[in-house]
Each structure stands twice: as C-alpha cells, then as structure tokens.
Amino acid sequence: MRKKKSRLLGSCDFFLYLSTMKRFVTILLMLLTMMPMMAQWLHEGDTIAIISPSSATDTATVNGGIRTLERWGFHTVVSRCALRDYRGFAGTIEERRNDLIWALQNPSVKAVMCSRGGDGAVHLLCELSPDFFRKYPKLLIGFSDITALLSAEACVGNVGIHGSMCHAIATYEGNDTISQALRRMLLGQLHEYHVEAHPLNQKGKASGILVGGNMSVLHGLAGSAYDPLTLPEIILFVEDTGESMTKVDRMLHNIEVRGLMSHVKGVIIGQFTNYKRIPNTFEDMNHMFHEYLQRYNIPVCYDFPVGHRHMRNFPLPVGSRVEMEVTGEGTTLRF
Numbered sequence: 001m002r003k004k005k006s007r008l009l010g011s012c013d014f015f016l017y018l019s020t021m022k023r024f025v026t027i028l029l030m031l032l033t034m035m036p037m038m039a040q041w042l043h044e045g046d047t048i049a050i051i052s053p054s055s056a057t058d059t060a061t062v063n064g065g066i067r068t069l070e071r072w073g074f075h076t077v078v079s080r081c082a083l084r085d086y087r088g089f090a091g092t093i094e095e096r097r098n099d100l101i102w103a104l105q106n107p108s109v110k111a112v113m114c115s116r117g118g119d120g121a122v123h124l125l126c127e128l129s130p131d132f133f134r135k136y137p138k139l140l141i142g143f144s145d146i147t148a149l150l151s152a153e154a155c156v157g158n159v160g161i162h163g164s165m166c167h168a169i170a171t172y173e174g175n176d177t178i179s180q181a182l183r184r185m186l187l188g189q190l191h192e193y194h195v196e197a198h199p200l201n202q203k204g205k206a207s208g209i210l211v212g213g214n215m216s217v218l219h220g221l222a223g224s225a226y227d228p229l230t231l232p233e234i235i236l237f238v239e240d241t242g243e244s245m246t247k248v249d250r251m252l253h254n255i256e257v258r259g260l261m262s263h264v265k266g267v268i269i270g271q272f273t274n275y276k277r278i279p280n281t282f283e284d285m286n287h288m289f290h291e292y293l294q295r296y297n298i299p300v301c302y303d304f305p306v307g308h309r310h311m312r313n314f315p316l317p318v319g320s321r322v323e324m325e326v327t328g329e330g331t332t333l334r335f
Contacts, residue, residue: 040138042139046111047074047075049078049106050062050076050115051103051112052084054096054114054145055088055117055119056090057083057115061115061166061170062082062115068170069169071174072186079099081098089119089123093123096123097124100124100128100149110138111138111140112138112139112140112141115166117142117144118145120145121145121149121217122145122148122220125152130156130225133158134157137158141163142165143163143165143313144217147218150318150319151217151227153318154211154228155230162212162306162316163185163316164178164182177311178314181315192332194330194331195301195333196330198301198302198303200286201326201331202298202299203326204298204325204326205324205325206323208234208235208266209235209320209321210320210322211229211235212228214240215240216243229258230260232263234264234265235266238267238268239269241271241272241275242274244277245277245288248285261296266298266300266326267299268324268333269285269302270306271307271313286302286303289302300326301331301333
C-alpha cells in the first residue's frame with residue numbers, strides 16, 4: 001500500500017493560518033459582545049434586593065413591595081441606604097452607588113428591584129464603567145428615572161425589566177393584571193404581547209434589541225457610553241410624563257441630527273401623559289410623532305401600554321432581542 005505523505009506547513013502557510021485564525025476569533029468576539037445575554041429568569045425562593053438609586057422613598061412603599069414579592073414566593077433583602085433622604089435623593093451619590101454595587105455583586109441576590117424613580121440614577125453611572133455591568137449581570141427592575149440603569153445594562157448585552165416598582169406592585173397587593181405580568185416575566189413565563197390596532201400605526205415587521213423607556217432620561221444619555229441608541233439594530237420604545245410637545249419634538253430631532261435613526265428598525269410609542277400641547281398644531285403627541293416617523297419605512301406602533309400609568313405599564317425586557325409585527329389587526333411583540 002502507498003503511504004500517504006504528511007503535509008508540513010511552511011513558514012508562509014503557518015503565518016497565513018495564524019492570521020486567518022486571528023481574524024476569525026476577532027469577528028467571533030465582536031459578534032458575541034453585540035449579542036444580548038440570555039436573561040437569568042428567576043425561580044420561586046430566589047432573593048430580590050430592593051435598592052433606591054434615585055429619589056428618596058418611605059418605609060410604607062418599601063414594605064409594600066416586600067409584602068408583594070414575598071407573597072409571590074421570593075425572598076427579599078433591602079439595601080443599607082434604601083430609606084435614606086439626602087436633599088431629596090435616597091442618600092448621597094456614594095451611598096446609592098454602593099447600594100447598587102452591593103446588590104449586583106452579592107451572589108445570593110438574583111434580581112434587583114428599584115423602590116421608585118424620580119431623579120438621580122444617572123449620578124451612579126459617572127464612576128461605574130460598562131465593564132462593571134458586564135461583569136455582574138442581573139435582572140434590574142424599574143422604569144422612569146431607572147431608564148438610565150436599564151440603558152447601561154442593555155449597552156453591555158444584559159437584560160433588565162422596564163416595569164413596576166414597589167408602590168405599584170403593592171397598590172393592589174400584586175393581584176392586578178400589570179403586576180401579574182411582571183411576576184410572570186420574572187419567572188420567564190411571558191413571551192409576547194398583542195396590542196389592538198391604532199389608526200396611525202405603520203405596518204411592517206422588524207427585529208432588534210429592545211431599548212428605550214423614559215424619553216427625557218434617554219436624551220440625557222446622548223453621547224455617553226450608556227446611550228442605547230448607538231446599538232446597531234434596535235426596536236425603540238419611548239414614554240414620558242410632564243414633558244411638553246416642544247421638548248419631546250426637540251428630543252426626537254436630536255436622534256435624527258445624530259444620524260441614529262438608521263439604527264432604529266421599529267418604534268413603539270407608549271403613554272405620554274400630563275404634557276403641554278402646542279396651540280394650533282398637532283392634535284396630540286401621537287400625531288406629532290407620526291408627522292416625522294411616517295417618512296421612515298419602519299413599523300411603528302402607537303398607544304402601546306407602557307408608561308407612567310400603572311394600569312398601562314406592562315413590563316418589557318430591555319436588552320432582549322424581540323420581533324415586532326404591525327398589521328391591520330394590531331401589533332405583536334415577541335420576546
């Protein structure tokens with residue numbers, strides 16, 4: 001029998017091989033860093049930490065959240081400074097930042113619920129690097145001002161929940177539709193939403209990383225390492241309260257002038273409440289958005305139930321890859 005000759009790599013072949021492998025590994029690492037992490041959904045008996053990264057809260061609010069979470073079968077722990085009040089914030093910047101670090105680093109804590117929003121969450125980001133959030137991925141729950149922390153998580157590939165906090169889940173003892181949706185999402189049991197059609201909707205289908213939340217907080221992150229609109233393919237959802245149509249118009253154009261609308265594959269317009277209208281112009285906030293978004297060939301859903309009204313604030317998995325489909329019958333959002 002003829003012996004097969006082994007082929008030895010010459011020096012040129014060897015360096016070509018190394019160069020090819022290096023390019024392959026580099027591309028693989030880039031793809032992995034762009035992919036969202038698989039969310040670590042909870043099980044009954046897991047521990048949820050309650051922290052106050054924004055405005056000061058009170059004992060009744062935190063205790064109400066504790067009762068509901070424990071009624072759902074979770075254990076709870078409260079951070080050291082959750083009930084502090086320092087000039088309207090729940091402690092100094094250092095105290096609030098240390099509470100967040102403690103909750104994310106604590107191996108017994110499986111998720112972190114913020115007691116309330118308000119103002120001040122962005123303070124915590126000033127001395128925390130994206131690598132910190134990447135190193136300690138946990139489900140973070142909250143909305144409004146907590147949009148800043150959810151955006152930080154999304155930018156490094158982690159998944160959080162834009163959803164109700166302590167006061168809201170305690171109001172109906174956790175038995176209302178919105179609170180029960182949050183409970184199911186925490187357990188990984190909620191996989192899609194169906195929303196009825198709106199006359200301004202733009203039909204279409206798209207997929208991407210779900211990012212967004214409070215529009216004014218998102219606007220404040222522009223140009224930072226925690227700006228989720230810089231991610232390459234996103235489904236953007238926005239909501240706000242107390243912001244005039246003029247200010248929201250300015251925020252919308254900030255996205256356009258920065259050239260980031262090319263990143264947006266679909267838009268979800270949530271609840272805009274308590275806002276000042278522009279006389280003799282648009283009928284409402286939805287019509288103002290429609291004036292600009294109709295120029296883009298992307299699906300748009302209006303009046304989605306997310307925002308500052310508890311019974312219109314269904315939880316959303318920020319940082320998760322989603323599919324959005326808008327038809328004449330309504331909108332479907334699959335997680």
